[in-house]
Amino acid sequence: MCGVYGVFSLDGAPIEHPHLADLMETSVRHRGPDSAGRFATQTAVIGATRLRIVDPTNRADQPFHSPDGNLVLVGNGEIYNAPTIREKFSRYPFKSRSDIECAVPVFLNGTPEELEGQFALAAWDQSKRELTLMRDRAGEKPLFFTLIGNIVLVGSEVQTLLLHPLVSRSLNREAVDQYFRHGFVLEPNTMFSDIRRVEAGTIITISATEFRTRRYWDLENIPVVDTTADAAEEDLDRLVQDSVFRQLNGTGGIGVFLSGGVDSSLVTALASRQLGKGLPTFSVKFSETGFDESGHARQVAERFQTDHTEIIGDATSLSEAYLMATDRIAEPISDPAVLPTFLLAREASASLKVVLTGEGADELFGGYPTYPAHIWARHLQRAPELVRGIITRAASKFPASRGPVPLTYMLKRFVGAVDKPWIERHAAWFGLDSGWLARGGGDTLNAYDTGVPQLTSGGGARRLDYLTYLRDQLLVKVDRATMAFGLEARCPFLDATLTQFAYSTPNSLHVGGMATKRLLKRVAARHLPSSIVTRRKKGFSVPVGKLINTSLRAEVDRMFDPACVGAHNLLQVGILRNLLYEHREGIADHGRALWAALIFQRWYERWVTGDTK
DSSP states (O other): OEEEEEEEETTOOOOSOTTHHHHHHHHTGGGOBSEEEEEEOSSEEEEEEEOOOSOOSGGGOSOEEOTTSOEEEEEEEEETTHHHHHHHTTTSOOOSOOSGGGHHHHHHTTOGGGOOEEEEEEEEETTTTEEEEEEOSSOOSOOEEEEETTEEEEESSHHHHHTSTTSOOOBOHHHHHHHHHHSSOOTTOOSBTTOEEOOTTEEEEEOSSOEEEEEOOOGGGOOOOOOOHHHHHHHHHHHHHHHHHHTOOOSSOEEEEOOSSHHHHHHHHHHHHHHOTTOEEEEEEESSGGGOOHHHHHHHHHHTTOEEEEEEEOHHHHHHHHHHHHHHOSSOOOOTTHHHHHHHHHHHHTTOSEEEOOTTHHHHHTOSTHHHHHHHHHHHHTSOHHHHHHHHHHHHTOOOOOSSSOHHHHHHHHHHTTTSOHHHHHHHHHSOSOGGGBTTOOSSOOOOOSSOOOOOHHHHHHHHHIIIIIIIIIHHHHHHHHHTTTOEEEOGGGOHHHHHHHHHSOGGGTOBTTBOSHHHHHHHTTTSOHHHHHSOOOOSOOOHHHHHHTTTHHHHHHHTSHHHHHTTTOBOHHHHHHHHHHHHTTSOOOHHHHHHHHHHHHHIIIIISSOOO
16 A cells, blocks of 8 residues: 655656655655655656555565566555466566556556556656556545646645645636535546546546546446346355455454444454454444444454454544544545544554455445335335325424434435436435535536436446445545555455446345345345344444534534635525524534535635645
8 A cells, every 4th residue: 555646747848846756755655654665757756655565575665667667657555466467477577576566567568457456556658758547446546637738747645736836726616516416526526626536447548649548447338147146145155255355465464444234244254254363343432322333343343253442432532533634635525434434544553554344335235225215216206196295294394303314314305306317316315415505506416427327226326326425435535534544444345356246236136125235134144143234224424413513613613604604705604504503403403514514614724725735
């Protein structure tokens, strides 16, 4: 795991600002605190800081060079099929046991799509003056770039590119609108007009005469294949075990973020089988009773005799995590789960270099209640007007309620969007529902305007979330929080073969009636206590509604002061203040929208108008 950076002159002119490389290296040092390396000429700089995991020797420090010295490559992440690549290119003069070095012969062979894992790669061809950028299929590892004339800047994090004096901090208004509509920014956008993301599953080639993007991974190319539940269960059990075992490699210790839900519990069970007793596991114990699931995590830890650590998630620690997250991440992450993830990462990094997580299972195997809701929406659309009217009126009369995901809140959103086309309906159910906060934004959630497969709402909803919510929100949260402390997070469910299998199976095997994640739960039942497999899903919820009224009250009042909000003229001050009033008075729970606005305000203060150096 590393932090990568680079400055490249496409026309061969000398690079200005020679001190910039030192600043860029420092800006990604937290991602790779063990060592650093750099290749530099008058016209190109490419470097990486490294977290030593697979090969801890200095032979594996980056950059890597082709045998003739022409190609220079740096990478962030882990390539899980490195052993297969080494076998295929057995005549290549490898200098280390590094998995990232395996990318060099693959690039020279012109077949980079052979790589499997979580990675972001940058390769500079000196003779052609050509830069190649590549990201993994799911988008687990980040890579940002910007073009300034004939200069290309590359970095693992946004703040690395902001260091250049010519990179503008002007905002991408489309990204602002997306943030308040969906709760996250869709690739390839970032909040800054000058900075773009390399999209997941793509390869970008940049030279003085060419800018080309090639997509090598596309869910639309995965056909659904008919199979039986029994056969699918056998295949899935084998694939999940293979993926977990394949990711248990490296030095420096491996643990698991254990929430107590099906996904992380299954990862824990399979990892324990391989590593034995004493597997380090970590969970958060929330002081707010309705949000605390630490008892379930403790049950799993006891069952598999792990070395379990509970981190207290009270008002003090969560407020501290809020300050850390907004100070260190140059992207506004509206998911409140970034706070406990920061706390988990800080604790785990004291003794480990790698943790496994359960990210991706919900999107692959149908774990969200929105999936069966689409089925019920079709039933309600066909219901008589009298029945529909009764349900709609009943939903509107439910009082405000607080909790992780209140049932009344879900019912109101279900009824309010039931007649929309399925993609817009899904966006309304899943999104932030605060697009009207942004000045000039729409008053309803629009459909996702990325390359979404135009499928039925069955398998299409799972694919949609993989392409948006997973890669643009969940994986961003996990990567930034863990790498802030030099900790590598791995997601076994996002293995390429496992993902291919998940989307090739009929949606009916995963979702039906009110049931979610049917197939994965059948597999989990082979390895876990039934009480874990059958309990109601809560999700990794954080009591931000209470934080807004208590430990972060002064911060909220400062950030939502009309003078502070009006400074950028991006939000509608009156609406925001009214939401805060209703929330404080207990009239309604506007915690999600207010939290997103708070994160945006703090991000703007820190990274747009503040000292980003």
